[in-house]
Amino acid sequence: MATATTTITTTSVDARFDTKWLVIAACVALTLYLGIVPLAFLVWQSFFTPQSAAKAAQFTFGNYQEAYGSSDTWLLFWNSLKFATGASLIAFALGTTLAWMNERTNTPAKQLFFALSIVPLIIPGILFTVAWILLGSPKIGLINLALQKVFDTDAVFINVYSLGGMIWVDGLHYSPMAFLLMTAAFRAMDPALEESAVMSGASVLEVVSRITLPLVWPAIFATLLILFVRAIESFEVPALLGLPVGIQVFTSAIYQAVHRYPSQVGLASAYAVTLLIITSVGVYFQSRLSTRGSKYATMTGKGFRPRLIDLGPWRYVAIAIFLAYFLLIVVLPLAVLVWSSLQKFYAVPSMEALSRLTLEPYRTILDHPSLMRSVWNSLLLAIGSATLIMLVTSVICWIVVKTRLPGRWILDNIASLPMVYPGIVLGLAIMILYLYLPLGVYGTIWIMLIAYVTRFMPYGLRYNTTSMLQIHKELEESAAMSGASWTITFRRIILPLLKPGLVAGWIYIVIVSIRELSTSILLYSPGNEVMSILIWELWENGQYVELSALGVMFIFALFVLVMVAQWVGRRFGIREA
Amino acid sequence: MLSVKDLCTQYFDERGKIVRAAQDISFEVPPGKLFTLLGPSGCGKTTTLRSIAGLERPQSGEITVGGRVIYSSANGVFIPPNRRGLGMVFQSYAIWPHMSVFENAAFPLRVRKKKPKDIAERVTRVLNVVALDELADREATKLSGGQQQRLALARALVMEPALLLLDEPLSNLDAKLRERMRFELKRLQRDLGITTVYVTHDQSEALALSHAIAVMNGGRIEQLGSPREVYERPRNQFVADFIGTTNFVAGDVGGSDSEAGFYRIRSELGELKARAVEALGAGEKVVLSIRPEDIELSEARPQGANVYQGTVDQKVFLGEAVDFQVRVGSRAVQSRAHPSLRTPVGQPIYVRIDPEKCVALKATGDWARPT
Numbered sequence: 044m045a046t047a048t049t050t051i052t053t054t055s056v057d058a059r060f061d062t063k064w065l066v067i068a069a070c071v072a073l074t075l076y077l078g079i080v081p082l083a084f085l086v087w088q089s090f091f092t093p094q095s096a097a098k099a100a101q102f103t104f105g106n107y108q109e110a111y112g113s114s115d116t117w118l119l120f121w122n123s124l125k126f127a128t129g130a131s132l133i134a135f136a137l138g139t140t141l142a143w144m145n146e147r148t149n150t151p152a153k154q155l156f157f158a159l160s161i162v163p164l165i166i167p168g169i170l171f172t173v174a175w176i177l178l179g180s181p182k183i184g185l186i187n188l189a190l191q192k193v194f195d196t197d198a199v200f201i202n203v204y205s206l207g208g209m210i211w212v213d214g215l216h217y218s219p220m221a222f223l224l225m226t227a228a229f230r231a232m233d234p235a236l237e238e239s240a241v242m243s244g245a246s247v248l249e250v251v252s253r254i255t256l257p258l259v260w261p262a263i264f265a266t267l268l269i270l271f272v273r274a275i276e277s278f279e280v281p282a283l284l285g286l287p288v289g290i291q292v293f294t295s296a297i298y299q300a301v302h303r304y305p306s307q308v309g310l311a312s313a314y315a316v317t318l319l320i321i322t323s324v325g326v327y328f329q330s331r332l333s334t335r336g337s338k339y340a341t342m343t344g345k346g347f348r349p350r351l352i353d354l355g356p357w358r359y360v361a362i363a364i365f366l367a368y369f370l371l372i373v374v375l376p377l378a379v380l381v382w383s384s385l386q387k388f389y390a391v392p393s394m395e396a397l398s399r400l401t402l403e404p405y406r407t408i409l410d411h412p413s414l415m416r417s418v419w420n421s422l423l424l425a426i427g428s429a430t431l432i433m434l435v436t437s438v439i440c441w442i443v444v445k446t447r448l449p450g451r452w453i454l455d456n457i458a459s460l461p462m463v464y465p466g467i468v469l470g471l472a473i474m475i476l477y478l479y480l481p482l483g484v485y486g487t488i489w490i491m492l493i494a495y496v497t498r499f500m501p502y503g504l505r506y507n508t509t510s511m512l513q514i515h516k517e518l519e520e521s522a523a524m525s526g527a528s529w530t531i532t533f534r535r536i537i538l539p540l541l542k543p544g545l546v547a548g549w550i551y552i553v554i555v556s557i558r559e560l561s562t563s564i565l566l567y568s569p570g571n572e573v574m575s576i577l578i579w580e581l582w583e584n585g586q587y588v589e590l591s592a593l594g595v596m597f598i599f600a601l602f603v604l605v606m607v608a609q610w611v612g613r614r615f616g617i618r619e620a
Numbered sequence: 621m622l623s624v625k626d627l628c629t630q631y632f633d634e635r636g637k638i639v640r641a642a643q644d645i646s647f648e649v650p651p652g653k654l655f656t657l658l659g660p661s662g663c664g665k666t667t668t669l670r671s672i673a674g675l676e677r678p679q680s681g682e683i684t685v686g687g688r689v690i691y692s693s694a695n696g697v698f699i700p701p702n703r704r705g706l707g708m709v710f711q712s713y714a715i716w717p718h719m720s721v722f723e724n725a726a727f728p729l730r731v732r733k734k735k736p737k738d739i740a741e742r743v744t745r746v747l748n749v750v751a752l753d754e755l756a757d758r759e760a761t762k763l764s765g766g767q768q769q770r771l772a773l774a775r776a777l778v779m780e781p782a783l784l785l786l787d788e789p790l791s792n793l794d795a796k797l798r799e800r801m802r803f804e805l806k807r808l809q810r811d812l813g814i815t816t817v818y819v820t821h822d823q824s825e826a827l828a829l830s831h832a833i834a835v836m837n838g839g840r841i842e843q844l845g846s847p848r849e850v851y852e853r854p855r856n857q858f859v860a861d862f863i864g865t866t867n868f869v870a871g872d873v874g875g876s877d878s879e880a881g882f883y884r885i886r887s888e889l890g891e892l893k894a895r896a897v898e899a900l901g902a903g904e905k906v907v908l909s910i911r912p913e914d915i916e917l918s919e920a921r922p923q924g925a926n927v928y929q930g931t932v933d934q935k936v937f938l939g940e941a942v943d944f945q946v947r948v949g950s951r952a953v954q955s956r957a958h959p960s961l962r963t964p965v966g967q968p969i970y971v972r973i974d975p976e977k978c979v980a981l982k983a984t985g986d987w988a989r990p991t
Contacts, residue, residue: 447631520675521714523701524785525728525775535727539718 063529070438071454077497078457081472082319082464088475089312106309110317120317123275123292126209126285130277131270133214137368138221139263145222146229149351150361155369156222161609162373163219165601167558168279169578170594174376175212176283177383177587179203185379188391204288213280215372217273221266228262247352261332268329272322276465278561283582293318294467294561301471301565308475315468323463377598384591404592411589413580417572420488424573425556428495429549432503435496436548437541440507441533445516455504462501466561469498474565486568494562499552506551510544550608554601621815622649622672622783627681629664629671641667643839645681649832652813654806658826659836660862666787668836669819673708673785674701686782702731707776708785711792713768715760721747722756724771728779746778749808766797773805777812784809784816790825802828823863827851835859853897857981860909867915867953869908870983873900885980888951892926893975898982905983914977915955917944918970919963926973932965946971 092101110116145156178186181199190200202208232255240254256263281295291299293314300311354361383389387403390396408414436458442448443455461469473494477485484490518540522532538545560575567576574597581590627645630638642664649655657665670676671691672683680693685706690699716724722743729739747753750770755763763771769789776784789805790798806829809816820826826833827847834844835858843855854860857868871887885894887908894908921927930948937959944955946969955971963969 515712515714517710517712517714518716520673520701521708521710521772521775522716522727523675524673524706524708525731526702526705526779527727527731528702531731535731536716540716542718 084476085472106313110313127275129210130213130274134217134221137218142225177379224266265332272325404588408589417577421574425553429552436503444511470562470565506544506548621651625682629678653831654816656818656826656830663836664839707781709772711788713772750774894978894980896980912956916972
């Protein structure tokens with residue numbers, strides 16, 4: 044290499060159009076549109092009378108008057124509160140106990156505990172609820188029948204068609220989430236803090252009450268808030284268990300208001316706005332707690348191994364508790380679905396029914412006219428939305444993390460905004476928006492793509508942010524110094540380095556999209572069904588055995604997908620969030 | 621080759637306060653020379669370098685490289701970094717972990733859409749220069765710190781840039797390796813004759829490598845000169861203290877000496893003859909800067925000016941030298957002597973300070989020596 048010479052010829056002012064701005068502007072515009080417009084439209088709509096051919100929509104407080112004037116609404120509000128509080132407390136109690144047993148005690152067979160982390164991903168809410176109906180319905184519920192046989196009585200032991208039953212099923216369904224959140228909380232705590240209390244002469248009880256609890260308190264409260272928000276948003280349990288016996292909560296009330304004839308969209312919007320306010324407050328306080336919680340964050344960065352509490356003989360009690368829990372959350376629901384999928388008509392297990400095992404439901408469901416179409420639609424939507432979300436949020440995330448653009452935090456918040464939309468509220472908002480906007484997406488599969496992209500955008504952002512924060516800014520700057528434009532830098536440097544987050548986020552979004560029900564339920568139209576909608580329709584038609592067959596295959600497919608996700612996660616060194 | 625005129629760069633910190641990172645920076649770097657921006661952290665040296673690179677947008681000023689204006693506030697010119705064609709080595713090396721050694725070095729050529737044959741040839745040549753040719757196919761993450769540093773250098777050199785920018789390239793290496801790379805870098809720069817701007821906070825690095833040094837503090841250049849100039853003739857207390865170790869002795873001017881440029885100073889040590897870089901008036905407060913190695917110790921009374929008697933307070937054996945602390949009157953001064961001098965603690969000793977090496981600086985109230 045001889046003396047370096049100038050290789051540049053241009054000296055003029057740079058005025059070339061840059062594709063950088065085109066890409067950034069498109070992503071920002073899309074994010075703002077998806078994040079704000081449906082919400083704004085929903086709020087606006089809740090102040091108008093229904094539009095008809097004869098009469099234009101008029102401004103009114105009528106929807107809110109109707110919603111809050113009737114005592115039914117207060118009952119609705121009260122029911123929702125009881126349901127969400129109960130379910131979140133059950134989930135929390137179960138999850139915390141398990142997390143504590145796993146993280147801080149010498150309970151045997153710990154490998155099993157982490158099987159729990161994948162349960163919520165592979166058993167969709169609707170299948171879990173259906174399974175629990177087969178287990179806990181007063182007439183055909185297997186648990187009732189078994190107990191009746193044992194005690195030789197006609198008494199109904201459990202009834203899932205009740206507020207208590209709803210709370211139980213929903214709480215059980217969200218308990219693995221509580222387990223994961225509390226595990227993280229226990230792990231973030233340096234056991235040296237507890238050990239120094241022990242060294243100061245404190246007993247186990249004193250350590251728990253005076254050191255452990257005060258330290259994990261922000262995490263406890265944040266977990267409770269998340270669980271409350273999730274429970275008040277949940278749709279499957281209230282719809283399948285509550286509606287048949289007339290117990291309404293906000294989500295099921297919105298569904299009914301839309302499906303009544305004539306449909307009362309204004310009323311549904313008023314309910315939706317109320318629900319949205321509740322979830323927003325919950326998410327707001329939860330995020331406040333998380334930021335404030337960093338004061339308590341005691342992560343040392345060192346790989347520490349906590350001293351485990353020796354339970355002595357109690358550890359067999361602990362493992363028994365765990366096995367009982369595992370039975371309730373995985374084994375029984377799966378077993379009952381498998382059993383039902385092998386019957387021609389649903390029958391409770393007996394020697395006679397055993398002799399009539401058949402694969403008939405599998406044949407029927409595979410021949411079902413909408414099956415292939417809904418599988419195809421589900422895959423298309425899942426892959427489409429996952430890809431779109433990961434690419435768009437990678438640009439958004441770059442702006443938020445890597446630039447000093449004023450107002451970038453607003454963009455971050457708007458992209459995270461859909462986190463507060465309950466699924467059914469988002470479905471309603473998007474339904475109303477595209478009923479009014481003549482874009483021709485209403486009644487097509489595109490409306491569902493828009494809904495999925497909106498709903499899962501925050502997840503994409505979160506995965507990308509985790510990865511983006513690990514990319515040193517000099518890696519980008521050295522590309523610029525090497526002569527690469529922004530577009531080339533983004534494609535050749537940023538995206539490859541983001542890969543761990545991109546891949547993990549992509550798979551996660553594929554999984555949650557495939558199971559999506561509460562948003563799709565208001566947006567699908569005949570011909571555009573997805574898998575979860577097909578299950579819903581089978582339930583409505585009373586085709587329980589076919590539903591079970593489909594459910595078993597569905598769970599198996601999700602299981603494979605989750606295993607692939609975990610393998611990829613290990614390979615790229617990313618932990619499941 | 622490189623000319624920076626009246627450069628001012630400022631930015632807003634997290635609380636929205638203006639940080640004046642570089643102010644009125646002007647300097648010229650002739651072709652083939654290595655120019656160092658030296659100063660403590662936060663002095664504006666990195667901001668200045670990043671302004672030259674185009675990674676930072678200055679407020680005002682003008683930067684030209686080889687006659688080409690790459691930034692000028694007057695004419696509204698700002699060439700983005702990717703079209704400036706400069707080579708840069710970052711503090712973290714910024715080696716892309718998803719590419720091989722070869723691909724890292726080839727990237728600047730790939731984005732310039734060179735022919736694959738040319739790329740292979742030029743990358744091989746540049747990897748050869750930094751002695752990484754045998755590791756071309758290795759994953760970049762499998763390289764050691766020193767190898768990564770050389771790869772970063774290869775990547776900066778592969779497009780034969782007009783100007784090479786080095787941002788503390790040796791600071792992440794361990795002490796032994798840093799010393800070796802210092803020689804390596806100097807040899808490479810001299811062999812290739814590439815004009816280089818070097819940023820460091822390590823004064824010995826700056827002294828060892830540079831043709832010229834700009835000592836920076838608080839966003840401004842305090843002194844600009846050759847390594848010997850800034851070391852032997854510091855313009856002010858900051859430069860004297862930042863470069864090397866020095867004894868500051870307070871005093872005031874008694875009057876001019878018969879020899880031009882020298883003054884009689886009444887100091888804590890007694891009256892002595894000292895050199896000044898600027899004219900001083902009688903009675904003016906000054907601070908004398910005397911390097912430890914310029915304080916000669918001896919057991920027998922030496923001849924000449926500036927000789928005082930003191931006692932040995934303390935001594936530290938360093939192997940190649942011994943650091944003495946000698947009390948002269950009320951004042952202790954530090955002196956570096958050859959290990960053969962073995963005067964025990966508490967014994968009298970003679971101190972001689974060469975007037976040539978005793979620099980009188982105007983005392984400035986605003987700069988206090990950090991202790």
